Amino acid sequence: xxxxxxxxxxxxxxxxxxxxxxxxxxxxxxxxxxxxxxxxxxxxxxxxxxxxxxxxxxxxxxxxxxxxxxxxxxxxxxxxxxxxxxxxxxxxxxxxxxxxxxxxxxxxxxxxxxxxxxxxxxxxxxxxxxxxxxxxxxxxxxxxxxxxxxxxxxxxxxxxxxxxxxxxxxxxxxxxxxxxxxxxxxxxxxxxxxxxxxxxxxxxxxxxxxxxxxxxxxxxxxxxxxxxxxxxxxxxxxxxxxxxxxxxxxxxxxxxxxxxxxxxxxxxxxxxxxxxxxxxxxxxxxxxxxxxxxxxxxxxxxxxxxxxxxxxxxxxxxxxxxxxxxxxxxxxxxxxxxxxxxxxxxxxxxxxxxxxxxxxxxxxxxxxxxxxxxxxxxxxx
Ligand code: FAD
Numbered sequence: 058x059x060x061x062x063x064x065x066x067x068x069x070x071x072x073x074x075x076x077x078x079x080x081x082x083x084x085x086x087x088x089x090x091x092x093x094x095x096x097x098x099x100x101x102x103x104x105x106x107x108x109x110x111x112x113x114x115x116x117x118x119x120x121x122x123x124x125x126x127x128x129x130x131x132x133x134x135x136x137x138x139x140x141x142x143x144x145x146x147x148x149x150x151x152x153x154x155x156x157x158x159x160x161x162x163x164x165x166x167x168x169x170x171x172x173x174x175x176x177x178x179x180x181x182x183x184x185x186x187x188x189x190x191x192x193x194x195x196x197x198x199x200x201x202x203x204x205x206x207x208x209x210x211x212x213x214x215x216x217x218x219x220x221x222x223x224x225x226x227x228x229x230x231x232x233x234x235x236x237x238x239x240x241x242x243x244x245x246x247x248x249x250x251x252x253x254x255x256x257x258x259x260x261x262x263x264x265x266x267x268x269x270x271x272x273x274x275x276x277x278x279x280x281x282x283x284x285x286x287x288x289x290x291x292x293x294x295x296x297x298x299x300x301x302x303x304x305x306x307x308x309x310x311x312x313x314x315x316x317x318x319x320x321x322x323x324x325x326x327x328x329x330x331x332x333x334x335x336x337x338x339x340x341x342x343x344x345x346x347x348x349x350x351x352x353x354x355x356x357x358x359x360x361x362x363x364x365x366x367x368x369x370x371x372x373x374x375x376x377x378x379x380x381x382x383x384x385x386x387x388x389x390x391x392x393x394x395x396x397x398x399x400x401x402x403x404x405x406x407x408x409x410x411x412x413x414x415x416x417x418x419x420x421x422x423x424x425x426x427x428x429x430x431x432x433x434x435x436x437x438x
Contacts (some may be wrong), residue, residue: 058287059428061274065228067282069328075326078421082113085318086415091141091300092311095198095412097183099405100374106363168406169351169389171358171381186412189368192246196366208232209356224337228350234280235376238420240266263427267344274424282331286384287383288414294400298407334387354381379413382406
């Protein structure tokens, strides 16, 4: 057990979160994101960066796996050329028939926290997320650093961890927790030996970027609990929604898994309110502050179009959309979810929300797994 006590800004303690995640939520989410409804994500993958029109990263529209310059890329990606590219190409990963068969009955509804990406256009493609796992891609250097800098440079995050305004602190922690999760997935699925194209865990990288910064791990717990709270709050909506893809048995399973997650008895007993959104937006300048933070988050969502690597952009967009959906559920909708069903989500938002929760849940498991390896090394040396 790495941390003791209650997760800061939340309502549950670390031990309970670990137990619930390991025994209940992680296995459920793993199964859920494999179902047809949740594994296809509709996204505009082209790089339309509105902030840096001259960023060379965004010129190569046809480049498949990553739009980084070749020089920045590990040789294995270059030499395996077409085959490895195919995994990431829209053509390779898209199932266009899904549109006609599936997903009926979901309406369009706006989200004030994100730049809406679901407007129908030729540029939208369906990506099979299982064929495009979030992992090391070789995207780093100036372009990646510029995105993270731009995210953290948003004025609302300037005091980071030490921010005394709860709303601003929550925002910083959400982004930092997501960043921890992305770094964790990079370290957990890394090109460890380029010469033989061998993939595996890079525990040293995990230690350097994540484990030696306890506050980053704590922020991961926080983001996880925040998103979990949003999923629970949307229980009535999510358990009544239709998850139709044209395959009855798979769709029934999806429905059952969602119900088992959102109405989970063990979760309800052990950690009934993972995050208490009722405590937020109470100050005299609450309305102004909310509008300001919404605008910052919309900027972050637009920044995802500047991520110069296709697979990173896919997962960046999905996870920021998932976070935006959680913000919408917790902060933009009035009243109880069951009364009058005030929540209205887009199909894509639900897919992003559950996939984000699954990524975060997986990251918690990986943190423990790799921390144990580090501890083992330390004992031996
Ligand atoms: P970075 O991770 O780039 O961090 C930059 C700086 O931010 C650090 O020096 C530190 O000061 C600070 N920082 C780091 N972590 C935290 C934290 N948790 N909380 C607060 N501050 C922190 N690369 C891939 O290989 N695969 C991907 O799927 C992928 N997806 C990405 C998605 C997005 C949206 C972005 C912006 C980048 C993505 N990248 C991906 C790139 C990856 O995140 C790193 O930028 C890259 O690996 C270089 O890492 P770095 O060591 O320079 O530190």
